[in-house]
Amino acid sequence: MPTSPLVAPLRGFALVEYENRTLQLQMRMCEQQIDAAFFTTEPEFRYFSGFKSQFWESPTRPWFLVVPAEGKPIAVVPEIGVSGFDQTWIDDVRSWPSPQPEDDGVSLLATTLAEVSSRYHRVGAMLGPETHLRMPAQNFAALQQILMHHELVDVSTYMRDIRSVKSLAEIEKIRFACGVAASGFEFLRGHLAVGMTEREACKAMHLEMLRLGADSCPYLISASGKSGYDNIIMGPTDRELNDGDVLIIDTGANFDGYFCDFDRNFGFGDIDPETLRAYDSVYAATEAGLNIAAPGRTTGDVWQAMWTELERGGALSNNVGRMGHGLGMQLTEWPSHVQNGDVELKPGMVLTLEPGMAFAPNKMMVHEDNIVITDAGCELLHDRTWQSMPIIRQ
Structure with a gap:
C-alpha cells in the first residue's frame, strides 16, 4: 500500500x-x-x-x-x-x-x-x-x-x-495520478479471483481509481493468456481468468489533464516456471533502467541497459518497438527509448521505463514504471511493483 x-x-x-x-x-x-x-x-x-x-x-x-x-x-x-x-x-x-x-x-x-x-x-x-x-x-x-x-x-x-521538461507543478500532478493507479493495482490484487473476466477486473480497478481521485481513466487495457499474452493493445475482453493464466493491466489515470502510464502483471493458479522467469527478467530490466537513467545519459543508453538484461533472461525479441517514452499531458510523448537513441536526458523529464520481451512463440512479458529525471539520477513516481509475480488462487 x-x-x-x-x-x-x-x-x-x-x-x-x-x-x-x-x-x-x-x-x-x-x-x-x-x-x-x-x-x-x-x-x-x-x-x-x-x-x-x-x-x-x-x-x-x-x-x-x-x-x-x-x-x-x-x-x-x-x-x-x-x-x-x-x-x-x-x-x-x-x-x-x-x-x-x-x-x-x-x-x-x-x-x-x-x-x-x-x-x-x-x-x-x-x-x-x-x-x-x-x-x-x-x-x-x-x-x-x-x-x-x-x-x-x-x-x-x-x-x-x-x-519534455516538466515544472514542479506538472510533476506533482503526474505523481498524484501515479499514486492513484498504484493504489488501484494494490486494491485489485486483493479483489481478483479465479473466474473473473478481464472486463470485470478492469472495471473494478477503474471504479477504485475514480474513488481515489482520478478525474478519468481514458486508457485502461488488458490482455491475458495461458502462461503469457501475445497482444497488449486490444482488451479488455470477456475472457475468464483461470488456472495458468497471466493478466496484464496497463492504465493511464488522469488528474487535472496529466497522465500516468504503467502496468502490472498477475498470475492465476499454477504458472509455468518459464513465465515466472520472464517476469523476473523484465523486473531486472526495469532495475537496470532505474540505475542508468540520469542527466547526460541518452534514451539509447536506457534502452541498451534494459535490453542487456532481457537478453540475459532469454528474450527472443522486443516487438513493441521501444522500451518507454515521455509522459505528461498526453499518455505518450516524445522521446522514445529506442536502440541507439540520442536524446539526452535532462532534469524534469518524466518518462516511462517499459521493458518487454517475447520469451516464447506468441508469449510476451511487459513491465512499465514511471520516473522523473532528477539532478542526481531518477526517482520513481509511485511505489515499485512487486518483485515476484502475485499469484491469485482459488
Whole structure:
C-alpha cells in the first residue's frame, strides 16, 4: 500500500507558469525569425492558454491559438467557447459562429496571423513527427492560399523540447495520478479471483481509481493468456481468468489533464516456471533502467541497459518497438527509448521505463514504471511493483 495518504495537488497553474512557457517558445521563434506560431491540438492549446474543456471530444468545431513573437497568445475560437477564457490568462479572444463549413474560422485565423507576422512573414505550425493538424485538409489548404506570401515552418521540435521538461507543478500532478493507479493495482490484487473476466477486473480497478481521485481513466487495457499474452493493445475482453493464466493491466489515470502510464502483471493458479522467469527478467530490466537513467545519459543508453538484461533472461525479441517514452499531458510523448537513441536526458523529464520481451512463440512479458529525471539520477513516481509475480488462487 502507499506509504502516505494520497493528497491531490492544487488544480491549474500560477500565471507565471504560462508566462514562462510562452517566453520559452518566443525565444526560439525569435532565434529562427518566426513571427508567430499557431496551434490546433488540445495539448498545445492548453499548454499555453490554460483553457481546459471536454468540448475537444467533439470533431465539429476547430480551435486555434496564435502565439506571436511578443506578447500574450491570441485565441481564435468558436463563439460557444468565448466565455471559457474568463478563467484563463488570455484576454484577446476572437470568435466566429461555428459550425460554419464554408469558412470555419480560416479567414479569421489568417487575418490574425497576417496581423502578427508582418516582419519576417514566417509562421510556425506543428508539422513534424508525432503531430497532426486538427483541421480539415481543405481548410489548411485554404489557409496556405490566403497566406501565400508567408512561409510556413515546423515548430514541433521546439515544442517537444519545451514540453519534455516538466515544472514542479506538472510533476506533482503526474505523481498524484501515479499514486492513484498504484493504489488501484494494490486494491485489485486483493479483489481478483479465479473466474473473473478481464472486463470485470478492469472495471473494478477503474471504479477504485475514480474513488481515489482520478478525474478519468481514458486508457485502461488488458490482455491475458495461458502462461503469457501475445497482444497488449486490444482488451479488455470477456475472457475468464483461470488456472495458468497471466493478466496484464496497463492504465493511464488522469488528474487535472496529466497522465500516468504503467502496468502490472498477475498470475492465476499454477504458472509455468518459464513465465515466472520472464517476469523476473523484465523486473531486472526495469532495475537496470532505474540505475542508468540520469542527466547526460541518452534514451539509447536506457534502452541498451534494459535490453542487456532481457537478453540475459532469454528474450527472443522486443516487438513493441521501444522500451518507454515521455509522459505528461498526453499518455505518450516524445522521446522514445529506442536502440541507439540520442536524446539526452535532462532534469524534469518524466518518462516511462517499459521493458518487454517475447520469451516464447506468441508469449510476451511487459513491465512499465514511471520516473522523473532528477539532478542526481531518477526517482520513481509511485511505489515499485512487486518483485515476484502475485499469484491469485482459488
